[in-house]
Amino acid sequence: MFTAFYSIGRVIGFAEIWLYGIFICLLVFTAICLLFKANRTKKGIIIILLSLLAAEIICDVIWFLIYFSDGSYYNYGLKGVFGLLLWPAMLILAGVISTKLNITRSKMN
Secondary structure, X not given: OHHHHXXXXXXXXXXXXXXXXXXXXXXXXXHHHOOOHHHHOHHHHHHHHHHHHHHHHHHHHHXXXXXXXXXXXXXXXXHHHHHHOHHHHHHHHHHHHHHHHHHHHHHHO
């Protein structure tokens, strides 16, 4: 997300759409994670937030290395859109791992 904010002044016309996509993915991630009872506890929410933060940091570093590798924005054209699919993939991975962790944690209690 920080890379998207960083790109607002550097990428003409696309950074705002990128931010909308990020926030839509966040809303869908939150809604899906809250469907599971184990994720609605205090510890479950903390684990979900930590997994979201980890996914965000990893994705942001990769995006920055892809799109701003030499300090300025590099336009890959249409191929560059495929790098943006990393965010939903990271959210799916974070959601599955944290939900599994919360379900096993709740079964132990």
